[in-house]
Amino acid sequence: MAVTLTPVTVLLTAVVCGALAAALTGWIRSIADSDSRWLRSGLHVGLAAAGGAGAAGLAGTVPELVAFAALAVACGVLVAIDLAVHRLPDVVVVPMYPVLLATLGVASAVTGDWGALGRAAAAALALLAFYFTLAFINPSGLGLGDVKLAGVLGLFLGWLGWYYVLVGTLAAFALNAVVALVLLLSRRADRHTGIAFGPAMIAGAAAAAWLSVGG
Template structure:
């Protein structure tokens, strides 16, 4: 996103800039609410996941209209949302006690954001999310705040991975 923001300022594409800033604001507000709730309650409320997805789709969709590569971004956004959602759904079905449906729906919302930037950002978001989750789990086991069989919230790791991919 930083490169997109810099490019829009350089080109004077203020509509695209406004759309990207709005999308990032939605990401920060909804992502914060989701992360806090998941850590406290081990759930990702549909209300916040829906706001993240809808807000991102609207803002980034407007960004597609204002971009020279609008259709590429649109199909990346749609495909990214579907791909991340499908991946998380498969993981949910394979491990009934691991991934919840909240993680699946969050994957769809996060895929919109990462996919809008391109497939490489989407892959980065997924990989970084799993790395962040693994590192967090390892640290908690080492400091004896969790055991290898503990159920840890995965939403914050997914959000962190996507945030890092958006910054790349």
């Protein structure tokens, strides 16, 4: 059940993920209850396709490919929705827990590496606790949607290794700080303006995953 990395595999996975995201466009607008340009631009389709290509490059087995591809589609959808309405809907985030646990569980059974699954679960719990604490301290800065997404990304990054959990988490806060600074300097926001944090969390996780390929 190993995945052979070829241009065809990368292209096919990207096309499938992009097509799935495109098929969800109407549903996305419905759950977001918005016709924002972020939802009309096709951003979620491009992000899902790019994530699918990355999934093909990252996965070593078929179950991993399914897990990473499903996460790519979900993340593409979540970025668009969060930018549009500053929400990370439970209907997208919560199902990713059983999806990732099931597919990564199969991957562990295939490889015999049950430690990776345990590490993924531990990382999910750690990030849930960390983000919940931050949201409790500063509820205007982080919402429960961010907390729930942190657990999902913890499963993913934990599967790759603790180092990538740390890198992905720090990268999220660094990227969000850069975005906030740019918006302030360009006068497109002030210190009271809310900034969607989900996209930075997802971008940070993607950056860590990219590093893991070289590592």
